[in-house]
Amino acid sequence: MGGTFDPIHHGHLVAASEVAGEFDLDEVVFVPTGRPWQKAAGAVSPAEHRYLMTVIATASNPRFTVSRVDIERDGPTFTVDTLRDLKRQRPEADLFFITGADVMAEILTWKGAEELWQLAHFVGVTRPGHDLAAPVGSSGVNLLEVPAMAISSTDCRARVAEHKPVWYLVPDGVVQYINKYGLYLGPRDGDGTTPDHVGARGVSAKAP
Numbered sequence: 001m002g003g004t005f006d007p008i009h010h011g012h013l014v015a016a017s018e019v020a021g022e023f024d025l026d027e028v029v030f031v032p033t034g035r036p037w038q039k040a041a042g043a044v045s046p047a048e049h050r051y052l053m054t055v056i057a058t059a060s061n062p063r064f065t066v067s068r069v070d071i072e073r074d075g076p077t078f079t080v081d082t083l084r085d086l087k088r089q090r091p092e093a094d095l096f097f098i099t100g101a102d103v104m105a106e107i108l109t110w111k112g113a114e115e116l117w118q119l120a121h122f123v124g125v126t127r128p129g130h131d132l133a134a135p136v137g138s139s140g141v142n143l144l145e146v147p148a149m150a151i152s153s154t155d156c157r158a159r160v161a162e163h164k165p166v167w168y169l170v171p172d173g174v175v176q177y178i179n180k181y182g183l184y185l186g187p188r189d190g191d192g193t194t195p196d197h198v199g200a201r202g203v204s205a206k207a208p
């Protein structure tokens, strides 16, 4: 499952768990993007923060792992490269790429879109507020209804910035990580550490 994971939240985790169960997958590899070219430069937290939050969120599930292939590759992140790298690392694996309905609707705009269907099975999952459909001309795309989680990373970031809690929207360890590094509290300062004018403790991390 690829994503910017800024931050990872329970919508991601439920989607991954449901697909793993439905398709009897041995492993779900979470792949944080390096440079998501469709998101504004500077609007995305440093990759190491997003990677570490993903590790924290997935640590308790023995079938969940996290890959650094996208954050270690230079240049913009393209899924065609992600899938090639994963295939190189796991030549025997039958790859499934998990996306929410919003991302499924954009795949035809991606680099090498016509090649993607040969590299992996794609699984599109339902997401509140978005219609789910297989892209025109795609093959091997499965659609799966998953429990509705009206959670987005955008909303989580906005809540932290407004000093509202994100408990139960993201895993507890991710709440604590966000608080520890003062993420999302103010203007992005480039390295994701707490800007001077912002206190080190965010309201979001107060006990529930």
Ligand SMILES: Nc1ncnc2c1ncn2[C@@H]1O[C@H](COP(=O)(O)OP(=O)(O)OP(=O)(O)O)[C@@H](O)[C@H]1O
Binding pocket: 002, 003, 004, 005, 006, 010, 011, 012, 015, 098, 099, 100, 101, 102, 103, 104, 125, 126, 127, 128, 149, 150, 151, 152, 153, 154, 155
């Ligand atoms: N609540 C959700 N339910 C189902 N799928 C989701 C949900 N949130 C995200 N996804 C899917 O997870 C993948 C990674 O999403 P991403 O990291 O961009 O999270 P996001 O919440 O959409 O972030 P942002 O709000 O910053 O755009 C995408 O395929 C997306 O469609």
Ligand SMILES: O=C(O)c1ccc[n+]([C@@H]2O[C@H](COP(=O)([O-])O)[C@@H](O)[C@H]2O)c1
Binding pocket: 001, 002, 003, 004, 005, 031, 033, 036, 037, 038, 039, 077, 078, 079, 080, 103, 109, 110, 111
């Ligand atoms: O390959 C592309 O051109 C492409 C364009 C946009 C998004 N993606 C991938 O789609 C996944 C979700 O991306 P995002 O930005 O919505 O978190 C992630 O794995 C991205 O690398 C891929």
